[in-house]
Amino acid sequence: MPPGPGPGTPPRPATIKDVAAAAGVSRQTVTRAVNAMPGINDATRERVLAAARELGYRPSRFGRGLVVPPTRTLGLLVEDLTNPYYPELASAVLRLAAQAGWNVVLAERAWAADAAPAERFGAEVDAVVNFTARPVPGRSDGLAELPLVEIDPENRESAQGRVDLDMSAAVVAAVAHLHERGVRRPVVLDLPHGSTRAAAFVAAFADRGTSARRAPTATTDLAGGLATAERVLREVPDVDALVAFNDVTGFGVLRALRLAGVDVPGRVRVLGIDGLAIGSFVTPRLTTLALDVPLVARTALEVVLALHAGTLAPGEPGTHRRIPYRLDVGEST
Amino acid sequence: MPPGPGPGTPPRPATIKDVAAAAGVSRQTVTRAVNAMPGINDATRERVLAAARELGYRPSRFGRGLVVPPTRTLGLLVEDLTNPYYPELASAVLRLAAQAGWNVVLAERAWAADAAPAERFGAEVDAVVNFTARPVPGRSDGLAELPLVEIDPENRESAQGRVDLDMSAAVVAAVAHLHERGVRRPVVLDLPHGSTRAAAFVAAFADRGTSARRAPTATTDLAGGLATAERVLREVPDVDALVAFNDVTGFGVLRALRLAGVDVPGRVRVLGIDGLAIGSFVTPRLTTLALDVPLVARTALEVVLALHAGTLAPGEPGTHRRIPYRLDVGEST
DNA sequence: GAAGGGGCCGTGAACGTTCACGACGCGAGC
DNA sequence: GCTCGCGTCGTGAACGTTCACGGCCCCTTC
Structure with missing residues (x-):
């Protein structure tokens, strides 16, 4: 066998064209086979799927997201998942977001050290919920900020939306x-x-x-x-x-x-x-x-999704919510 | 003002072309302004950024991901974040993944009810770590599975990679x-x-x-x-x-x-x-x-990233790891 | 005054996918 | 035999972004 990148094992991930070529059909037929669409012969469908498996083909979410209504992704920023304060809220957000058809990418505040994670995070996300003591760093480019809701931002000002926890x-x-x-x-x-x-x-x-x-x-x-x-x-x-x-x-x-x-x-x-x-x-x-943690999660999600959908503008009433603590009597008093 | 979707407030998110038109420049110039590239006059840069802010423009991660090496995303599947067993590992995975330049989308096992979250999750992710009692459901389409590592899958068989916890x-x-x-x-x-x-x-x-x-x-x-x-x-x-x-x-x-x-x-x-x-x-x-939880996280990430990079194939040695528990003497014995 | 160079900006192509539409072949119906 | 329709499949275009390249203008220089 010849050295170098021969046709045997391309390091480049297989694309729809590769599958089409391997199966001897066109792109559209591959689409039909992969997405279980009608208008394709059962035999060719099998042939195409076999070729796809052979090449390890998986459709690119970028190419697809460009055409079909993409799945939305929420960024949830917490201080430190090891602190038991945060997983409860994270869990509630996860469930409600899933229910609304959103994915959630979670990040702990590694922002401090370098900006790389922040940039990466910010570029892959459609909206942000910040549950952190520090503010979210503004975009280094001079663009519009993405929809952002802060939970309990204390006395810090937050332009878009906020959920205050009232003690x-x-x-x-x-x-x-x-x-x-x-x-x-x-x-x-x-x-x-x-x-x-x-x-x-x-x-x-x-x-x-x-x-x-x-x-x-x-x-x-x-x-x-x-x-x-x-x-x-x-x-x-x-x-x-x-x-x-x-x-x-x-x-x-x-x-x-x-x-x-x-x-x-x-x-x-x-x-x-x-x-x-x-x-x-x-x-x-x-x-x-x-605190009624599920309520906090629900409220924050409500506001940030409304901001994203445009049904709520940063200044309007309804962007600032207030949730009271309540006394929960246990055994220690 | 005329009814209907006038030019005032397009519900469609602004694209780079819109910004270019609004600023009276070309796409490439907008790119230069937004990405802080050289070869652009400061005055025009400001004008472009102003137009971008005005239109609420944010670059599409899909369009961008198509061209530049995209940021990878790991899917982490846990049983229930409310159970204190899981946040520790999730936290460790988050940190290591961020260090490796990966984002992490976290999901609790909502798989059970309907397949919708699973499909959504699976389509938006480049690799999966499953820390759940149940197996990950196979793809409904007949495609190749994506890189998958299971943590402590008990007696269940897992084809690709696994991290066994040895007690x-x-x-x-x-x-x-x-x-x-x-x-x-x-x-x-x-x-x-x-x-x-x-x-x-x-x-x-x-x-x-x-x-x-x-x-x-x-x-x-x-x-x-x-x-x-x-x-x-x-x-x-x-x-x-x-x-x-x-x-x-x-x-x-x-x-x-x-x-x-x-x-x-x-x-x-x-x-x-x-x-x-x-x-x-x-x-x-x-x-x-x-358990050395950070070690578990590190190992799982190591295997799944290697599977994703192709430096490790599903059957090879090294895909199955074993991590021992150790005795941690406290005050209760 | 013409050649050269640097600063600034625009045009085509490409990434991978899906949609809209058209084309082909084959059998049924008049 | 011609047309119609159906099943099957392919072709151009579009999505939004970046890269490679080329063009324009103005200033400098001999």
């Missing part, structure tokens, strides 16, 4: 709940530089005549919650409630209290924020500010 | 560990119809002269573990170890023991299977059979 009413309810159970010396875990959610709790306690202390936590993961809770126990021995920064932090708090032999909720009551499904995994089950 | 050595190690700590009356949670993993544990205990009882659990979630553990405590009061069917079941077992006031690991030792990262959330931290 205010739930915070009041949670504080009322704690206060009724006799909490008078609460400590609220906070970020080192302060946070809106901690401020909301402090304010709500103040409305009831109770002053809440803040305890900055270096990290908001399990280790952070654990370390901060241990510190609080030393510095504020008579603490009777701990408000965690989120559920995962809350798990760390629970562990610290367990290790210290402190009864929950007997001596210290613990409140989480997130309402994670895995909250039910720990004992005692965490009282938390929960 | 045998870890089971022996775990049983040795338990036995050394004095376990003599273990109970192994099992599926109603039996399972290979439960059988492996029973056999390993038998090798050490200890007979393990089996306790069928209706479901393998938290509630199932809880209910089964409660039943075991009643029926086998002197049980000194419980082997859960997986980690989530193990969390239910821990909760049941906690509620019953049984000390872990003092009186009863608990073993999980999965090595979930969230295992560190519960107290005591679960001893478990853990």
Whole structure:
């Protein structure tokens, strides 16, 4: 056999023309065979399919997408799938999107490092839902942005659509709940530089005549919650409630209290924020500010699909939605 | 203004020709402006970009994919993202795939109901990793299958590539560990119809002269573990170890023991299977059979990319990989 | 003043697929 | 025998983009 790229094994993927040539028919006949269309003899169909299998032919989604109404693809951007906060929403989005006939390409925020993944992502997608602390980087080319909905963009401005997660009413309810159970010396875990959610709790306690202390936590993961809770126990021995920064932090708090032999909720009551499904995994089950995650997913998808379809323009009412947290009483308070 | 589709708002998405016409230039000039290519006057570039923004133009990924080397897309199929077993692997796959320049479209197994999502998925993807109990349905057209790697396909046959998860050595190690700590009356949670993993544990205990009882659990979630553990405590009061069917079941077992006031690991030792990262959330931290999840992801990706590139053919050695579990000792044993 | 060169821009072709339409052969019907 | 119709198959065009190439204009240079 001769060296070099002979006709034996072309590295180039087989195209419809190759199949047509191999089967001795025309492109259109190959199309008819592959797409199970009528108007083709059974014998030729078999012959064509055999040739297609032989060549490993698979129709190019690009060539096809150019002609037929293409399947739409949604880009979903999350912070970190390892954080149990995100898979719940991702799952809900996946299901609803599939129902609407959309595919979903998922990406974790690798944006930070280099722009390559962002570019790639942005070029392969018809609309974006961003569930990330950072904004989506604008296009490096000077083009129109693609339909974008941000979930819980905090105080950051987002031009197109947004789904705000409103904690205010739930915070009041949670504080009322704690206060009724006799909490008078609460400590609220906070970020080192302060946070809106901690401020909301402090304010709500103040409305009831109770002053809440803040305890900055270096990290908001399990280790952070654990370390901060241990510190609080030393510095504020008579603490009777701990408000965690989120559920995962809350798990760390629970562990610290367990290790210290402190009864929950007997001596210290613990409140989480997130309402994670895995909250039910720990004992005692965490009282938390929960979110109707499927509703969040449904709302975000609704807005972004409307933006894509053009039935909703970036400025219009309806592009900014608001979903309240609710108090979900578990066993830890 | 006249009714009908006037030139004001064409529902059809703007194409490069529209931009060219609006800016009074040619297609190629639009390409140069949009792709930041040299050989174009700054003034015209601005004019073109303005027109593009005005028309809401975004280049079609199909038209582009036809010409330039297209970005590849991997389809990742998982059972249920809500089950904490899957996000860890999904996350690892996402990162490695992004590193290799691939996008990932994720899908939960909605295959069951109708074939529509499967068709859509299959047509938009260059290769598939299946991490699901069921096999991927073959193509309805008679074409060649696309590159496919199955993770832990149990006893099911898979033609192309597979990554087997091997529990045998870890089971022996775990049983040795338990036995050394004095376990003599273990109970192994099992599926109603039996399972290979439960059988492996029973056999390993038998090798050490200890007979393990089996306790069928209706479901393998938290509630199932809880209910089964409660039943075991009643029926086998002197049980000194419980082997859960997986980690989530193990969390239910821990909760049941906690509620019953049984000390872990003092009186009863608990073993999980999965090595979930969230295992560190519960107290005591679960001893478990853990998996190097990033390694699984890396291996699966390696095989499927090689299959796609053609450097590996379905039958060859190297398409079937084997990754062992290892014993991860926590606090529950 | 003519030749040369650089900056800027446009024209045909190609990528792989499907749609609309036309062509061919064969049997039935008048 | 001629036409009609049906079953089967092929040919041009189009989708939206980029690549290779060629053309124009103006400025520089000898």
